[in-house]
Amino acid sequence: MDQTTIKEMVAASAVDKLVRSGMKLGLGTGSTAIPAVRRVGALLASGELCDILAVPTSFQTTIECEKLGIPIFSLNSREIDGSLDLTIDGADEVDPDNRCIKGGGGALLLEKIIAYASAQYAIVVDESKIVKNLGLKFPVPVEVIPEARIPVTLALEKLGAEVKLREAVRKAGPVITDHGNFILDILFGTAPDPSALEAEINRIPGVVENGFFTGPAGRVLRPAIFIGHGNGNVERRD
Ligand code: 5RP
Numbered sequence: 417m418d419q420t421t422i423k424e425m426v427a428a429s430a431v432d433k434l435v436r437s438g439m440k441l442g443l444g445t446g447s448t449a450i451p452a453v454r455r456v457g458a459l460l461a462s463g464e465l466c467d468i469l470a471v472p473t474s475f476q477t478t479i480e481c482e483k484l485g486i487p488i489f490s491l492n493s494r495e496i497d498g499s500l501d502l503t504i505d506g507a508d509e510v511d512p513d514n515r516c517i518k519g520g521g522g523a524l525l526l527e528k529i530i531a532y533a534s535a536q537y538a539i540v541v542d543e544s545k546i547v548k549n550l551g552l553k554f555p556v557p558v559e560v561i562p563e564a565r566i567p568v569t570l571a572l573e574k575l576g577a578e579v580k581l582r583e584a585v586r587k588a589g590p591v592i593t594d595h596g597n598f599i600l601d602i603l604f605g606t607a608p609d610p611s612a613l614e615a616e617i618n619r620i621p622g623v624v625e626n627g628f629f630t631g632p633a634g635r636v637l638r639p640a641i642f643i644g645h646g647n648g649n650v651e652r653r654d
Pocket residue numbers: 444445446447448449505506507508517518519520521522523524527
């Protein structure tokens with residue numbers, strides 16, 4: 417099974433198992449989350465689902481919902497009132513404790529806000545995303561306000577990270593996020609402590625958010641992970 421088919425399979429499986437009519441639904445970003453958006457669109461079009469109120473995590477997802485006719489709102493809309501029943505999103509890496517790195521598509525800020533506003537949170541990935549330790553292979557994105565680029569870089573280097581400003585493709589200069597910020601991609605030489613680092617990185621002035629998703633203190637926001645395997649199986653890890 418090729419990777420695109422695995423992504424479609426795992427996305428459809430999560431939607432079919434979790435999404436119900438009438439839900440306030442967060443919709444993720446990336447090449448595994450978008451097939452989930454398309455599955456929701458198809459089920460709405462066929463009448464198998466109705467009354468979905470969707471909150472997209474990025475411009476990419478907003479545009480996809482617009483194309484599919486999925487009704488979209490913001491977390492601030494009266495209909496949503498700051499909380500969601502369920503969010504389905506992708507991830508770049510997932511560790512054995514269901515902690516993730518997200519933000520490969522640069523949408524980590526709204527993705528995290530929406531995750532925290534969700535009663536139920538599910539991540540859809542193909543098996544290549546499963547790792548023992550986060551942050552050694554796939555860089556952790558750190559969204560920073562442009563003016564803080566160098567001071568934040570120095571502070572991240574002090575934490576032992578190798579730091580690279582994310583460059584845009586088909587646009588000169590850096591990536592500008594959906595919220596007008598830069599992204600610093602950071603990698604570690606030795607396995608970092610993701611839970612401690614998530615909090616520590618966010619304490620640096622100028623950092624808007626980082627791509628470690630380890631769950632807020634005092635409340636376990638560990639997602640249900642749906643893992644698509646090349647043999648056609650979908651494994652669920654809670
Ligand atoms: C975007 C994300 C994506 O969910 C993550 O990068 C995974 O993307 P893909 O499914 O395309 O590998 O966090 O900011």
